[in-house]
Amino acid sequence: MNQPLFLEPIFQERIWGGTTLRDQFGYEIPSNHTGECWAISAHPNGPSIVKSGEYKGYTLIELWNQHPELFGNPSSKVFPLLIKILDANDDLSVQVHPNDEYAYVHENGELGKTECWYIIDCKEDAELIFGHNAQTKEEFISKIEKGEWDELLRRIPVKPGDFFYVPSGTIHALCEGTLVLETQQSSDTTYRVYDYDRTDQSGEKRELHLEKAIEVTTVPNQNAELHVEKTEIPGADITTYVQADYFTVYKWDIKGNASFKQNQPYQLASVIEGQGTLTVNGENYPLNKGDHFILPAGVDELTIEGQLRLIVSHT
Incomplete structure (x- = not known):
């Protein structure tokens, strides 16, 4: 096939989402708490649909399974990447993702999640959480148990055009006022470490996944070197x-x-x-x-x- 495949994005509502996806891109979003545009997705939690042409109406999952020739007849059983635009209208939870081996065993065969961010836009004093300061697993656990988040977490100022590579095992969080294009493995597995003690509409705190998070976090922190x-x-x-x-x-x-x-x-x-x-x-x-x-x-x-x-x- 020698035509491009244009895709209809899927939107996900999030406690930290806002309206920037509508305001900046003109998308018809489902609510004023829309956090994620799944732009190119073959993940079962939100597969993209082909907009036009010969395969109009196909999901990307169907295309991958039924027409592998479009992708060079790959060996992978699942479409490997997921492209998102994230509107962090509020701070995202501090989280970490597992690698492929851990996710396969503990998350029903799901892929791990290595990702990267391109900062499309952000407010003037925007920052994000990227890495931690603990030198040992014991120190890491101790600071979590004592709630010493300011000492544990590394905060980094950001500006439009910045790029971050976030391998699995990296503690991270986007913070309020950032709009990000994320390229990631096709996985929806996230382990929450800290959520600012927020509650949802029914007054419940969101679930944390401390045991798994402690197991998969890289200690001491290792920032991958970028060679742009x-x-x-x-x-x-x-x-x-x-x-x-x-x-x-x-x-x-x-x-x-x-x-x-x-x-x-x-x-x-x-x-x-x-x-x-x-x-x-x-x-x-x-x-x-x-x-x-x-x-x-x-x-x-x-x-x-x-x-x-x-x-x-x-x-």
Whole structure:
């Protein structure tokens, strides 16, 4: 197939969500507490649906299972990535994710969760929690038991355009006033460590998962080193943020007319700023902020024209 697959996002309501997904992207969100846009998803908790073309109405799960040729006939049983946009209108819980081996055993065969964040926008004094200060498991447990969160957790100021790579085992939390594009393994497994003693609508505190969190957290903390590479091609600046085990993630800043050869079985793309036109096999497709699409295995070459920014990824 030599056409892009445009996808209809799925929205998830969250205690910490807001309205930024509507305000910035024009999405029809279900409520004023919409926290997550699952933009490219084949996870059973919210699979994307193809908007148009030959496979209109298919979920991404159905496509992966019934038409593996679109993805270069991969060996993986499940679509490996999940692309989200997160509106942290309030602080997210402090959490940690397991690796593949732990999740497979303890979460009914679910994948682990390594992820990364591109900060699309944030308030002026925004920050996030990224890592911890404990040197031993004993110190880690002690600070949790005593509630010494300020001493335990590392807070980092953020600005639009920042990028963070968050391997499984990393303590982390997005904080109030950040809008983030997240590229992650296709997993919905999260272990909450601390939730600011918040209560839900019925006055209940959300469940913590301390035993599992303590087991999977990397101690002492290890921040992965990023080797960001920038290259210029005619009509575009390309930033390569991470080339890791589960995904490679780029930013494409299109400034005019840029041509690309597809050297991967398939690629995932999200338009986070601007507008333009995608041309594949002589066909033109309008691109607008908030569009998400897959370039399947049949697409050998493509051209993008306009002034726009995309986050692009592949396995």
